[in-house]
Amino acid sequence: MDERGRVSSGSPYEPTIGFSRAVRVGDRVLVAGTAPVEADGGCAPDVAAQARRCLAIITEALAEAGASPADVVRTRMFLLDAADAEAVGAVHGEVFGQVRPVSTMVVVSGLIDPRWRVEIEAEAIVGR
Secondary structure, three states: OOOEEEEOOOOOHHHHHHOOOEEEEOOEEEEEEEOOOOOOOOOOOOHHHHHHHHHHHHHHHHHHOOOOHHHEEEEEEEEOOHHHHHHHHHHHHHHHOOOOOEEEEEEOOOOOOOOOOEEEEEEEEOOO
């Protein structure tokens, strides 16, 4: 990886908006807000399934950048409904229960796709 390594997910938004799924600079990996989009473009209606999909995409991006969930130091979860906090938090705990990064969960008024109920982003430091 060069000084600024980029990871692409193939999202159609990447070239039009001008962003990367993840960027690694030195030992730091930043993963963009990640939506629960399936490979076929679909989206599960269940918020726990959506959170699992977000975290699976994040885990793949981390791996491509040379990191893992164990390297994550911060996550941010954006929810459409505060009532989903327990379900999303439980899924977050499945991945990060032992890692325990700092984390923020906020309720927002909307996400780009009305099917999405959650979006998650992460930051990691490799080789701590």
